[in-house]
Amino acid sequence: MMKFLRQIRTAMRAMGRNINRALLNMLGIVIGIAAVIAMMEVGQGASKAIERTISSMGSNTLLVLPGAAASGGISWGTGSSMTLTSADCEAVTRECPDVRQAAVLVRTSSQLIYGNRNWVPNTIYGTDPDYLEVREWQVMAEGEPFTARDVRSSNKVCVVGQTIKRELFQGESPVGKEIRLKNVNFKVLGVLTAKGANLMGMDQDDIVLAPWTTIKYRISNQKTTGQSSTAASSTSDAVNTLSNLYPTSQVALYPDLSTVQQADNPLPVRFTNVDQIILAARTAETIPNAMDQITSLLRERHHLRAGEDNDFQIRDMTELTKTLASTSAMMTNLLLVVALISLIVGGVGIMNIMLVSVTERTREIGLRMAIGARGRDILLQFLIEAVLLCLAGGLLGIGLGRGISSLVANVLHWPTAISLNAIGLSVVVSCAVGIIFGFYPAWRASRLDPIDALRYE
């Protein structure tokens, strides 16, 4: 041990003798390591950004649908059971640790009217404000989203997508205007940012979002309150006319209630079931966990006995998740390759300069040998020199690399992330580079014949 310390001191002294040479020696590795750190950090930032972009497409998104209801051997298909409630949604948010956010969805489809224009949007969702967070859609183009309070009091407010703004408002700002949806006036609070088409090619901007309570109780397809105006028209239209090839409105089987009758017999049932719960897992990796947690929670809440089938379904976006995983794996590999190349470049630089240094110091080596250094001592001295140089270069390189990456972060506004892995790796690698690329020159030095070395000019 003492001997080793002495060797280190000898090597330090030998380096201190020619600071310039030592610095030049280091430069290769400094640049190599700095490149690695900067690449890793900028690359990791980029990779994080890509992951975020992909996950905003919904790779972390899970969909909970009610199961199929059946009566008399006739199944009504997925979503026909009425067991999923907004309370389920709240419980999921509260009790499943791997679920980041959840929102209920109530779907409807209807014509929108503004002034003398009308439009049938792709999607009309009744939901709560968390929906925007689940979809990573928080940033509004104009105005602001509706609030939980709007949901509680079934306020007639909504936010619209870019397509609605274009089609219905012809590019004017819709904020503060009122649109009509099934004869209910909705005040537009905000406009969503453009999201474009989804993977299926469906326009995601062709959307209206409103509090789910409003959609559910004020305008949903099922009549919860009788509406005399439509009822009246349906009876009057019951007479077939030639122009009405496909009667859209149902023929009323029973005579409509009069206003007085309606007042006397309010419909007592207010179904609180929702059509879907959309939720986001914390990360793509936690999706399986989140699915397990949701399953057990909902089974408990729906009082399902062991052996009984689930009365709900959970769907994930497997395709997207796979894309995300392969993209990040690709990014990691790319970064690794770049890092390796720059380290090899740095290492070869070190080897070259060490070889030059051995040649330059031939006489010194000869002298040390004449004075009693064994080949092993010389080998060790040069090896230690190389490792120390690489370590020092590695530390400088880490600093420089961090500097570069924060410069990139500040100037180009790229996201960067400190990569502790990269830092640890480069310390280890710089030592390894020192040993591997320092070995050949050191071995050459140790094999010198002292007589020739002393006579070397």
Place this chain on the structure above:
Amino acid sequence: MDLIELREICKTYHLGEVDVPVLMGITLIIKHGEMVSLMGASGSGKSTLMNILGCLDHATSGQYFLEGREVSKLSSNQRAELRNRMIGFVFQSFNLLPRTSALENILMPLEYRHGGSRRANLERAKDLLERVGLGDRMNHHPSQLSGGQQQRVAIARSLINQPSILFADEPTGNLDSHTSAEILEMFQKLNADEKITILVVTHSAEIAAHAQRVIQISDGRIVDDAPSHPAAGSLLAGGAAAAQTGGRAS
């Protein structure tokens, strides 16, 4: 026991197909405390002989006993250790480490030797520098010292390990006549006061005459081995300054 005993030392270099004999049967005894000079023209084999004596090289055949130990049988690591403990070298071109203080230069051989506290070593090195008359130049770098001073640092360095024998290969080859005389005087003083055995390799008779015994070598054989003529010592010629060392026979 004699310090050095050579028996029928032969050295042959192989240059491709051709064998070049350089030393052809050298038999020689050097006793403790002698000051010997080894004289010969360029290519006579004196440098080769000195390399063998200095354990830097080994003979093709023959036996070499250094303080009774058979050196020709030692491995290169053992020879390195022997060099470190028993032999001091002074070179024509000083061979000091550049950009290193005189003191550090003198301490350098101790890097390859076990034991000895740093402080004791430092004391010894300072003491040696005082003895070669450079007590006030301890922290000077070689480039700040004159040739004579550099050679004196080199002598101090060769003495740090208390060697039994000092080999000086053309020690005055790069020095002017005045400094040469100083250096030779220093050798004589070390030999007289401290009984250090000294072997000076030279091709100049004037310098050789400073030793008590002059061995002449020519074409790989000892041609003369006699006590020197003290009178010649005072006739140091200026021509010695431009002297060049004899190359290895080739």
